[in-house]
Every structure is written in C-alpha cells, then in structure tokens.
Amino acid sequence: MRRAITAVACAACVTSLLTACASRRRPDPYYVLVAEGLSAPTLTEPMRVIPRGFNIFQRTEACATLRPVARLETPFRTLGFRVGERFPLSALNVVAVNAADIAVRDVPLAIEAEEVSPPVVQLRSNDPDVAQGRLIPVAKGRFRIRVRTICAPQPVETVLTARVDNDTE
Numbered sequence: 001m002r003r004a005i006t007a008v009a010c011a012a013c014v015t016s017l018l019t020a021c022a023s024r025r026r027p028d029p030y031y032v033l034v035a036e037g038l039s040a041p042t043l044t045e046p047m048r049v050i051p052r053g054f055n056i057f058q059r060t061e062a063c064a065t066l067r068p069v070a071r072l073e074t075p076f077r078t079l080g081f082r083v084g085e086r087f088p089l090s091a092l093n094v095v096a097v098n099a100a101d102i103a104v105r106d107v108p109l110a111i112e113a114e115e116v117s118p119p120v121v122q123l124r125s126n127d128p129d130v131a132q133g134r135l136i137p138v139a140k141g142r143f144r145i146r147v148r149t150i151c152a153p154q155p156v157e158t159v160l161t162a163r164v165d166n167d168t169e
Helices: 004-023 056-062
Strands: 031-038 049-051 071-073 078-082 094-097 108-114 139-148 157-165
Touching: 004 139, 071 157
Parallel strands: 078 157
Antiparallel strands: 031 049, 031 108, 071 094, 108 139, 139 157
16 A cells, blocks of 8 residues: 555656646747748759738649659758848748759748747738738847748758847847
8 A cells, every 4th residue: 555655646746747848848849930932943042931921812823733842952050130121931942852853843842931939020910011921020039030931742941040139230
C-alpha cells in the first residue's frame, strides 16, 4: 500500500514538473497569410505575387498540374528592413526545385509573416500596404517570413529571418 502511494505521489510530481516545463517552452510561431504567388524561374528573378491571394479560378488553374517539389531555395536567408520603409513582397526570390535539382517554375506558394508581440511588422487584414503586396515594419526587432507550397503533392517550406532596424542607425 505504501509503495502505491509513493508511486502515485511520484507520478503527480513528474506530471506537474512536465506541465511547468511545457508552459515555459516557447509557443509555436503564428503565421499570417499576407500573399500568394508563383515561384521564380531562377534565383536572380523575383517571384510573381498576388497580394490578396489567388481567386478560386486562379487557384484551380495554378493547381491543375501537380508538380513535385523537393525544396524551396532563396539566395538570402536573412532580410534587412528599416522601420517605416515598405518592402514589396515581389522582391522575394523563391525558386521551387525538384528531386533532380531542376527549377520548377510557377509553383503556387503562400507567403506568410510571423506575428510577434510587440508587433514588428504591420499585419492587419485591412492594411492598404498588405493589400498591395507590401510589408511595412513598425518597430525594431525580428520576425520570420515563411514561404510554403500550396498544392504540391508533398508540402515544402522555407523560412527567412527578417531583421528590422531603426532608420536613424
């Protein structure tokens, strides 16, 4: 009987310890869809961006041919921004590459920005800059931009780090 009570007490301690550790763990990032687009043909060319996303007809057409993608490549893993300076999403260079290391052009992609607190970039759905396919940093800090396939047979993504500095530095 005494062993059973000790076992239950140990289990309760372990459970509370695991719960405490889990609550201190950094939560998974929350990404906001800011645009959709088509992959660039090469690393030196920008991707085509549709600011508010594909309409149903564009998405049906873009996803009509499923093209396997092994990875998404970009020439830069870190982007530099200045507070108040607009960044056009069409400046992103993201190339879809298949298993044979061949670029696959016009693969439908989602472009998402990480929502951080306090806000570093403006992500309101009614923001005119987001509606035009631009991000506008509002404070110094870091956030991430995730680009992922929309209708590829296997989902693939790449994450870029955006660093925002004050314009006075």
